[in-house]
Amino acid sequence: MDFSFTDEQKMLADSVERFVQDEYDFDTRKAITRSDEGFRRDYWEKFAELGWLALPFDEEDGGLGGSAVDTMILMESFGKGLVVEPYVSTVVLCGGFLRAAGTKAQKDAVLPGLMEGKTLLAFAYAEPTSRYNLADISTKAVKDGAGYKITGHKAVVIHGPSADHFVVTARTSGGQRDEKGVTVFLVSAKAPGVSRRDYPTVDGLRASEVSFENVSVGADAVIGEVDNGLALVERVVDEGIAAISAEAVGAMKKLHDLTLDYLKTRVQFGQPIGRFQVLQHRQVDMFMAYEQSKSMSYMANLKLDEAPAARKKALSAAKVQIGKAGRFIGQQSVQLHGGMGMTDELSVGHYFKRLTMIDTQFGNVDHHLKRFGAL
């Protein structure tokens, strides 16, 4: 058994950590979230130069052949800086579909631009009433000659405003929640019939409601198998869960450290408030919640390649831990900072908001407890 990082992984960790520390301080991040696009193109190009956008892709596709653990290392540091650039959407999720099931033609069309930082993607899967059920899809893809016409509404598409392509789940057969009949499509954001309403999210990202109205795509837009796309979606979403779990671990670590520092320096009643035992124990509970989450993030990333049932169980377990710990650490960090924790000016509230939203992404605690129990 070995939980140590390789030399390459240590170098990766150092370079991401350095980037977050030197170029992604809280004020910079605040300016980014308030800018027109809501992220920085020059940083994205930098990610490309540093090889981060090529990290998980196979060498034969022009990538670096990195592992899930590499992505985890990167995401943990991103979590510490609350990085808002569309990494999970473009590289982990949409890139994940192409990695897992893209044809050579699809990869050739998208991956070079993606890895160079020129092409951005977003994953359009949720619908207004689907909640966390990935098979609950009413968007329809109707056979039209050799291709399909897609019609439907996708909800809260994270990083939708900047996407050049959407990866879209649609129903090619079956009823609204049938497991069979789900197909994954690659759709240009500029295709006629695609329209968006863009908005900021409470955690500093950008998202869109995306409407597809008789959007024509060719048969070559299908990623994976027609009607049998659900297993692929579940696999890629699990990769997304692994990535945002690592991000959450980074955010928790940062909150833990900020709060610990505050307990040591804030003086009330003539002593640092960290002298009060009730607050010491609270901080210890936060510390344990963080450590347990880190363990779960490791576990989840190491089990991503197991058979579906074991993989799903592992990822659900991790998401439950991350959801609970994220809530506890987020709430307590605010509480222990007192009024200061409530302010927009301090970073604490922003970590808390991100952790809150991570729980709602790809299924909350309740959803994953249920999936865990059913497996």
Place this chain on the structure above:
Amino acid sequence: MDLSFSDADRAFQAEVRQFLAEAYPADLKAKMERGEELRKEDYIRWQQIVNAKGWAAPAWPTEYGGPGWTATQRYIYSEELAAASTPPILPFGINMVAPVIYTFGNAEQKKRFLPRILDATDWWCQGYSEPGSGSDLASLRTKAERQGDHYIVNGSKTWTTLAQHADWIFCLVRTDGTGKQQEGISFLLIDMKTPGIRVRPIITMDGGHEVNEVFLDDVKVPVENLIGKEGQGWTYAKFLLGHERSGIAAVGRSKRAIARLKSIAEAETIDGAPLITDPAFSRRISEVEVDLIALEFTELRTLASESAGKGPGPESSILKIKGTEIQQAITELLVEAVGSYAAPFVRDVPDGQRWNEYPIGPAYAANVAPSYFNMRKTSIYGGSNEIQKNIIAKMVLGL
């Protein structure tokens, strides 16, 4: 022991309901039900409506304009207001500074300030916390130096709720820095228009502007604005904190919030069925409902002992702790109920829709995440819940 209200109480309840049915403006009600942020004029408008009926200050003695209700009537009244989802009557004037003025102030001060508090002519804010004095309030350092018939006040106050609207601020100031901390504190009323006062907004993480910093720089305050005796401010402040806590259980508001949560859980779906039929989710609603029943009866017991002549004791800290925990738990469940649509952050678009654009989720989802973030303040303000537990440990349990 008897749970039922008397005939007189039931008649009173009917009278309150009738008043609300007739006098509560529909536009204000709609605003409240959408969870929209209230403006200064909304608060004032509602207080003036209630005051026209003579009901703005339920707890005040009749000689100052109180309705002379029993504790039970006051309870019924506040429950009915909450059930009707009226705007809150802001506590800073009516519930906080006024009781200090009519209990410890002189005749001139009562005459000058109380009527203007009652009819919302003056908007009050509270100058207690300072950057270095939060939980440890007695360590406050804002200094008031006597110079002839004035005090010269220097220092800063923080977390001052709605100071941006305020005409007056009641401040705890240090008039003596030599003896025991608590004994050098005085209670001073300061006109916000006095030169040397500057208000800086503090934006909270939900994006709202409720609280402020207030800077006082050589602010000249007439000596007649001192309440009671110099050096007695801490006693008055403690008296006031007792008052602040009595309404803090917010049972009626939480009942209303649970009703809203349930209606949202009816409208939301999970695997095609209403979310409220999901055993895990409905169980969690039930848990918070049961907690609320316990709190309601704890409050009723407090009320009964108050009616029997005992003032609200340190046990009222239970109401603060449990009340805020319940309020927070409900907002947490609301976030979960709306799923992905908790994410959009679109302020001031109450119907979730703009002309010619796709709607962003259901209208009820619009304010759910920001109010969850905002409600984290409740376990911090008015004496943090940790401080409340210290009070119970010390004052009730003798530890």
